[in-house]
Amino acid sequence: MEPYAAEVQTGRIRLDANESPFSLAPEVRREIMKALSRVPVNRYPDPEARELKAAVASWLNVEPDWILLGNGSDEIISLLAAAVAVPGARALVPTPSFSMYALIAQGHGLAVDAVPLDERFDLRMEEMRAALSRRPRIVLLGYPNNPTGVCYSRTRINEVVDLAPGLVVIDEAYGDYSGKSFLSNGDRHRNVVVLRTVSKIGLAALRLGVMAAHPEIVREIEKIRLPYNINALTQTAARIALSHPRALSAQVKKVIRERDRLMEALEWTRGLSPYPTEANFILFRTVGDADAIHSGLLSRGVVIRNLSRTPALKNCLRVTVGTPAENKAFLEALQLALKEIQ
Structure with a gap:
């Protein structure tokens, strides 16, 4: 490792x-800088980032209780891996994909089943079905996938969601560029977790990741989220930026x-x-x-x-x-x- x-x-x-x-557009930058000058840096930030969470919920068109915020998507992936980590737990990760998926899973003690993609960088369903039969507690899918840039077939992803015995994490870090999303699937499939980020749309320095999932999942992950994980400067800057869609x-x-x-x-x-x-x-x-x-x-x-x-x-x-x-x-x-x- x-x-x-x-x-x-x-x-x-x-x-x-x-x-x-x-x-960012100059007028947005000016508004952010003005607001940042008023942040009381001697005080801890809002531990629940309530105003930012409301802004994110509006951005993604979901209810605030569907949202969990992280210090980048990496922190959220780590929280999810920690939540499912029990002796003998497995993770399923197509390859090639974002290297942090396997690295984080292994760091939490999960055995990783890496399933090669096909020649078009789509999911090989025969191999995926075999890996799913080993009952992974978490499946990690990039949509679009990094580093290939491909969005897996929705039909194939839906089959993975139906067959998976645990969480299916659909990482939409680049979703703004594809115009595709599985956000609405959480209503039908409670095991679907969608990740988004502001890092790819001009706000990488803020290190803000977003998890959108059924409130039952959010409540469980909140139990292991560290307090004050989103600093006050990020809360302020991201909230203002998202108010300018x-x-x-x-x-x-x-x-x-x-x-x-x-x-x-x-x-x-x-x-x-x-x-x-x-x-x-x-x-x-x-x-x-x-x-x-x-x-x-x-x-x-x-x-x-x-x-x-x-x-x-x-x-x-x-x-x-x-x-x-x-x-x-x-x-x-x-x-x-x-x-x-x-």
């Missing part, structure tokens, strides 16, 4: 962490437009095979040595994610959608890096 490596690399263009490249939506739409332009450019680039994506990043496979291409980009100040050592992703790289200028610089550096290995 190895620790998660949050890569820290220097580069003038950072397209490796799946953040939004756009800052049009501004946030406009930024998401800009990223989607840039994603489509970047995808077209990669499709026309000889020696690359980009995969379809519904997230704010693009996974692509190279004909040549991905390590050499990655190094060539780094030497030109462009940082993207090298995934070539991940099972099933040999010679694959992942680029986060940036601003128009960042994407242009990336494509120019990529052409030069490709020429160097020809």
